[in-house]
Amino acid sequence: MERYRAYVTPDRQRLRARLDAATAHLDPPFALVDLDAFDNNAAVLAHRAAGKPIRVASKSVRCRSLLRRALAHPGGAWRGVLAYTLAEATWLVRGGVTDDALVAYPTCDRTALGALTSSETLAAKVTLMIDDPVQLDIVDAVQPAGRRPVIRVCLDLDASWRPLGARLAHIGVRRSPVHTATTAGELAEVIAGRAGFRLVGIMAYEAQIAGLGDAPARQAVRAAVIRAVQRRSYQELLRRRAAAVAAVARHAALEFVNGGGTGSMALTSADPAVTEVTAGSGLLGPTLFDGYRAWQPKPSAFFAVPVVRRPAPGIVTVLGGGWVASGPAGADRLPSPWLPGRLRLLGTEGAGEVQTPLIGPDAARLRIGDRVWFRHAKAGEVCERVSELHLVTGDRLDGSAPTYRGEGYAFL
Template structure:
């Protein structure tokens, strides 16, 4: 875990960088620490043990950072979250191998995909129902083959219950083979891959401080999931091999890279949050977090000697509502949200030992709970190297893109 000394050192580095660069007025000021980003990328490659790491763009949303990750040996391809985004990434030559993470029914985007030989070669759609193919056929204007992969549910099935993300109705060899036969029997589609995302392993902290009992339960669920999933993957792979040869089997996420890549069926692992390490990724046994993304908001009020109020700050993460979805006051150390107000859209009061030392105009640096979502709130990101900003780059939002 990052020490208070390191957090205060970050605050000093950022203070010097802001003083030298004088960012344009407006909040929040988003920053990515390139030293931490690069170290995280290298660590993901190490953990992948020779298998390619596909960048999950949903967890990045900054084209310059996507390019940066893809330029590192061991990274290959993008896992995109919408087809409109995938088409933009292909058209801008950010990536030429793009796998969709989710099914799409975006008819204009599908029409554009099927009309472009280059896009059709670069982008692989994700499907889990014949209805997804029907939409493609309804809008296609050419006979360019469309690449598709099957999203196979990777949840833990135990005692009649399903533990994990509710993603796909396809979960066993029989249902996978049935859908695979359907795809192979339809003209205009090439079945090239499978995805099994074990979110209950990759996306859940298993070493949370003060939650020993819960962490133990999570670790048991993860172990059971991995054991069950390795068997199911092997059975599904054997069943599909009698029908066609796949190009790829995508699985995992930042929190499960080590475990996922041990499965011989898996050919690549997806990761995105591990590059920026948001607050929800602090407490994993599998890797050491190096927080890389921050946003700064200024102190605008001192309602009491022990409270400092910042402008804005309420960048709340998606998922089940709870305190863990709130942004985390990070630098300087010694600050926390108040229970009465939490993180507000226009103002956020902060308490704690450091609050008394803050003056109006000082910047307080937060970490978002999830990766990527921060950059829906800012047009640009400052790239930090040491104690200076070396570049300012646009986010998707800054480019006028709403994916």
């Protein structure tokens, strides 16, 4: 019983009662967003950004209504979108969600590039990500300079930490090949010399800090190692990012330097070289962000599945539930039964495609027809499973909003 004690709290019990009451007329499976928690998270993130604008990461939201809600948050801290594909960025601009869309990853989508290069409006509002001159060649192959608007580009600076050199230690994600200030300056010079392009920004996403929790449950040694790595990585990146910005600024008038994410909001905002930060997951509070010391967002996104059978004493089975997150395969990528609080996945089955058995003290109290509320491991990916998100304020349902999928779009 000890392992479940932290999950049986008055707040959790009230949350379950509130969500059940607001959605009593709905048949699961379905997903919802608690707007009270969403708005609270938006306010806390704005505070943690310490006056620097926040670009909302669309991959972690994937719902135009919620993107608009974040961007309209009082105080004006939320500005612009960090999109994950060019086709998505142009759709968001055309739909009036934003007039400032930065595409987070390089693109080879010739159809989307054709739309971008044939529209003065889109070219003024969408910025492409660049880390190799070949990416410029692809744009020119679609529409050469002189026959299209000037295309805005952003240089992607690799923010990983290489304490022993690139061949011996790479701590972080594999993103851009541009790692040093020297290579950043060289690429900036190439871009500056190409007709039809304008270098307007730098992005440096420190995934080993922003995307890696420093307080994993029941792993004290690992937590200590992560914290030490993050401290040293941050100090190295402060120096290198400043040097890269200076090197690039010799060839371009930069409009922004973007960095960070939900997990490093305060740290990245404190970097003088950074002019804006990014967040998205912190609006919805998935389980991967439970393992951070600095701040844990309030869970605001849930999905409900029904109990459909009881295969044995102490076990209930829910319909579906296997909404597994991307990333390295492991238990932390599985969805978590959250309400009621004293449930867990069966180790031999995990979360299944069409059924998920659950055990724990609360399994004995659940009846066929009851619902179990799950949290996803990552934020926006739950939207690939549903056509709409039900929106809850207090204990009432405030309608619903279509996800990207519900509007007929699957960008990745």
